[in-house]
Amino acid sequence: MNKLILISGCSGGGKSTLLEALKARGYHVVEEPGRRVVEAEQARGGEALPWRDMEAFLRRTLALAIEDFEAARALAGPVFFDRGIIDALSGLQQLTGRAPEDAARRYRYAEAVFLAPPWPEIYETDSARKHGLDEAVAEYDRLAVAYPEFGYRTQILPKAPVADRVDHILSTLQLG
Template sequence: MKTKRIVITGGPSSGKTSLIKYLENEGYQVMHEISRDVILEAKKEGIDQLFLDNPILFSEKLLEGRLKQFHEGENCAAPILFYDRGMPDVTAYMDYLGTHYSENFNKACLQYKYDEIFVLPPWEEIYEQDNERYESFEQAEKIFHFLKNGYENYGYKVIEVPVGSIKERVDFILKKI
């Protein structure tokens, strides 16, 4: 049996992490977001905002981590594996910033494919900024569109998850898959 790889993506404060935690608590296998780990690692090295200071290095670290997660997913015995963001998130964020990047990013996104993509729209009522999330709500809205278009440009059919309770959103996703 082949494991279905399902990506949950969206801009800052769209509810991704809460949704992934809920799925995990319900017994589903998940791969957690790694960007905060990359950010915190850079801060330990004295780089306050690696994504802004060196977007290519930050993106290379993210792509490397997401590729590792993808390969780890090959050993998953569960019927469904949820990812908190996928590889195309990396290029979508660089496109959002207008950062030029090597073809290796596109090659990875085209070579390693997920089965379903769900995108969560920005949700102003739950929006918060913190030490690792420095985008404004208006920027979160723009990022949402870059993410949606980015996945579509890699040939994915992107399904938008309506705003609602975590349970309503999970039920929506599970019905679609």
């Protein structure tokens, strides 16, 4: 079984909270690359931000997601990712009409990808997430198509309390 497990889906759909809960249960987690790129760019006054230079942002996010993937290979046991390589590739494909698809073939996560659906009741913006719910839903719709196109089987996460979502993932993966 591939131990690199991806959680993707709608921006503001509770992925980061879910990863925190998995970490609290002792699992390795990898924080969202895009959010880390935004934080680094804001700290240094950079331009590779989704609201300034989306292509530069996506290329940095892709590079960081590949670094994360490589680093996670050395960890024992399952590793849960908050977004990953396919998210960045899908965004680049939509934006530019092309993306380095060889990365999708070279870096494979576990076949089952968990998608957090749009959840308006918990959606919030912040300094790193300035887009509205409509844009988040459009992103979700794009990813729901992209993951199967790249050979992944998607599992929609229930809109449920965090502990129930964690139990759902662990049960699906036969880890808990």
